[in-house]
Amino acid sequence: MPHAPSAPVILGNEPGSFPRSVLAERHPAIIRQVREAFPYGPATHRALDALLDSCTKGVIEPLPATAGDRDRWESWGLAEYAGRSWYDVPWLWSESYFYRQLLDAVGYFEPGPGQGIDPFRPFKLAELDAPETDEELAALDGLSTRDTGQALLHGSLWGNRADLGFRLSDAGAGTAAAVPGLVADDSDVLWSLLPPSGTGTLVLIADNAGRELVPDLLLIAHLFDGGRVERAVLHVKPYPYYVSDATPADVLDAVRRLVDAPGAAAAYGRTLWSAMTDGRLTVRVHPFSCAPLPYADMPDDLRRELAGAALTVVKGDLNYRRLVGDRRWPPTTPFAEVTAHFPGPVAALRTLKSDVITGLDADTEAGLVAAEEQRWRTSGTHALVQVRA
Numbered sequence: 004m005p006h007a008p009s010a011p012v013i014l015g016n017e018p019g020s021f022p023r024s025v026l027a028e029r030h031p032a033i034i035r036q037v038r039e040a041f042p043y044g045p046a047t048h049r050a051l052d053a054l055l056d057s058c059t060k061g062v063i064e065p066l067p068a069t070a071g072d073r074d075r076w077e078s079w080g081l082a083e084y085a086g087r088s089w090y091d092v093p094w095l096w097s098e099s100y101f102y103r104q105l106l107d108a109v110g111y112f113e114p115g116p117g118q119g120i121d122p123f124r125p126f127k128l129a130e131l132d133a134p135e136t137d138e139e140l141a142a143l144d145g146l147s148t149r150d151t152g153q154a155l156l157h158g159s160l161w162g163n164r165a166d167l168g169f170r171l172s173d174a175g176a177g178t179a180a181a182v183p184g185l186v187a188d189d190s191d192v193l194w195s196l197l198p199p200s201g202t203g204t205l206v207l208i209a210d211n212a213g214r215e216l217v218p219d220l221l222l223i224a225h226l227f228d229g230g231r232v233e234r235a236v237l238h239v240k241p242y243p244y245y246v247s248d249a250t251p252a253d254v255l256d257a258v259r260r261l262v263d264a265p266g267a268a269a270a271y272g273r274t275l276w277s278a279m280t281d282g283r284l285t286v287r288v289h290p291f292s293c294a295p296l297p298y299a300d301m302p303d304d305l306r307r308e309l310a311g312a313a314l315t316v317v318k319g320d321l322n323y324r325r326l327v328g329d330r331r332w333p334p335t336t337p338f339a340e341v342t343a344h345f346p347g348p349v350a351a352l353r354t355l356k357s358d359v360i361t362g363l364d365a366d367t368e369a370g371l372v373a374a375e376e377q378r379w380r381t382s383g384t385h386a387l388v389q390v391r392a
């Protein structure tokens with residue numbers, strides 16, 4: 004068996020690093036934002052205070068004995084990491100566990116008034132209702148048939164920039180013009196895996212709701228309309244995660260937003276509506292979608308499902324980190340090598356919002372470093388389409 008490539012796992016403890024700033028600054032900001040989202044009662048405020056204390060000054064706490072997913076989390080690393088500093092464990096793990104603990108603080112999992120209430124819903128709905136969303140949908144009316152596929156692929160790709168958590172630390176991120184900064188572009192290979200008259204299944208592992216999920220859905224509708232796929236499976240998160248990650252409720256809100264829109268957007272919405280109604284488009288929530296682990300560790304049932312897809316499209320920065328492994332790879336490490344574990348053809352569509360990168364050619368890396376030192380890795384102004392057929 005060929006030997007799998009490796010590189011150091013990213014932790015949160017390096018002074019001045021991006022991961023450290025997420026743990027030390029972004030997570031407290033998210034707690035503040037959630038605190039103000041709803042008129043929570045005193046017990047929730049106390050629980051949020053305790054989480055703030057734990058994640059800034061304390062250690063990783065276990066889940067309550069009543070938590071239905073406690074065993075799962077123990078096997079995902081909690082047994083090993085409880086009692087350790089949030090900064091000293093893999094950053095992928097500590098970020099993911101932060102969101103699990105945040106939901107605990109607002110009573111998301113326990114019977115009571117907070118059960119099932121998405122603490123991020125006000126921000127997601129505001130984005131879906133924003134005038135920018137109207138403008139993006141109106142632009143569909145002007146697309147020429149010849150370019151539609153590529154335009155929708157780019158819409159889905161750059162939609163990943165509109166990430167609510169990301170905007171907490173970069174106020175201009177959602178509005179600045181997208182630099183035409185594709186650092187890798189395998190879109191020809193992607194289209195070759197989805198030929199017209201395709202009879203296969205597309206799996207799309209979604210990332211953010213709102214202005215990312217809408218273009219993801221438009222892309223899926225386009226693939227149905229063009230006969231490039233027979234079925235599509237949209238994987239979303241089983242519970243609110245990373246502020247804006249899509250859940251099943253967000254999918255329904257987005258499809259309704261489309262069917263209620265004027266012009267071409269409504270036609271795409273109707274394609275999706277009927278595909279959902281007759282079962283060609285299904286929404287899946289797999290527990291592993293919120294796991295703090297790389298996809299190399301995916302469970303067998305998910306592995307079997309993805310093995311049967313004509314293509315799995317993996318959206319966004321976090322999913323990229325999970326796909327290639329959240330490690331300090333030399334940027335020229337081949338994408339095909341770090342995704343060799345994946346059970347079928349896979350495409351990553353991602354704007355660059357964290358240090359992890361693979362699959363660059365040496366000239367591209369040198370050009371980016373010369374122009375921006377290392378800022379291109381996290382600024383969200385560059386993007387990639389990488390495919391392993």
Ligand SMILES: O=P(O)(O)OC[C@H]1O[C@](O)(CO)[C@@H](O)[C@@H]1O
Nearest residue numbers: 025166210319320321322356357
């Ligand atoms: O929504 P996306 O594209 O997965 O981005 C979320 C990103 O937020 C961060 O976790 C930082 O909070 C990124 O590094 C991460 O990967």
